[in-house]
Amino acid sequence: MKADSRPNYTILEVQELDVNYGGIQALKKINLIIQKGEVVTLIGANGAGKTTTLRAISKVVNSKSGVILYNGHNITRRQTHEVVQLGIAHCPEGRRVLARQTVFDNLLLGAYIRSNQAEIKADIQRQFELFPRLSQRRNQLAGTLSGGEQQMLAIARAVMSKPQLLLLDEPSLGLAPAIVREIFSIIENLRATGVTILLVEQNANLALQIADRGYVLEAGSITLTGVASELISDERVKKAYLG
Ligand SMILES: Nc1ncnc2c1ncn2[C@@H]1O[C@H](COP(=O)(O)OP(=O)(O)OP(=O)(O)O)[C@@H](O)[C@H]1O
Ligand SMILES: [Mg+2]
DSSP: OOGGGSOOOEEEEEEEEEEEETTEEEEEEEEEEEETTOEEEEEOOTTSSHHHHHHHHTTSSOOSEEEEEETTEEOTTOOHHHHHHHTEEEEOTTOOOOTTSBHHHHHHHHTTTOOOHHHHHHHHHHHHHHOHHHHHTTTSBGGGSOHHHHHHHHHHHHHTTOOSEEEEEOTTTTOOHHHHHHHHHHHHHHHHTTOEEEEEOSOHHHHHHHOSEEEEEETTEEEEEEEHHHHTTOHHHHHHHOO
C-alpha cells in the first residue's frame, strides 16, 4: 500500500531535533514524520547521523533541543524503558545479542516489559515459526550463531516487546545476498502484521524498494525526502547512494 492511500495517522513526529556528542553536533534540527503502517527508510553516508537518529528516538541518547512525539505522547524526555513500554523497539546496529545466553533466553529477555507468561511463550513459538533457523538453534548460545542468524535473533528479540514502531539499524550489514533477501522478506512480513518500521540501511537500493518513503541524511541534516519510488530515480540519490 502506498503512503498516500493510508489513513492520516501520525505515529512518530520528530521536530527540529538537535543531538550533540560533546562538541560535535551529530543531528542538526532534523524533522521526520512517520504514518502508522509505513515503512520509512533513512539513508545516508557513514557518519551522517542515522544511528544517532534511531538512538534519539529510543532514548539511548538525549537530545539537546527539539521534540519527539509518539502516538500523541511527548517522549522527548522519557527514558528507554518507558518508550519500550509505549511500543517502540530498537534493533541496534551490530545486532548486540547476548552472546552467553541461549537463543531462547534472548527472546525471553526481549519480552522483559511483559508479564503474561503464557502469551510470551506463545509469541516465542511464533518467532520460531517465522524463523525456522532459530527454532533449530533454540538452545544454542547466541554468540555462536552465524552473522545472519544473529541478525534474525536481534529482529525477533525486538519483536518480542510487541512494538508498534520498530527501529531497524542496518539489518543487512555484512550479510551474504541470500541472507539479505531472507531478512528483507521478514521485514515485509512484519509490515504485513501492521508494525510501522523506520529502516536505516547502507543498501539504499534495497531499502527504497521496500519502503513507502525515504529521508536522506547528510552530515546531520535532512537534505531530501520523498516517496521511495521517486527517490530511487532521483539523480542526486542515484549518484550518491545507488552506485
Ligand atoms: N558516542 C559517541 N560519541 C561521540 N561522537 C559520536 C558518538 N556516536 C556517534 N558519534 C558521531 O556522530 C556522528 C554520527 O554518527 P552515527 O553513528 O549516527 O552515523 P551513521 O549515519 O549511523 O554512520 P554509519 O553508516 O557509519 O553507521 C559521527 O560523526 C560520529 O563520529
Ligand atoms: Mg550507523
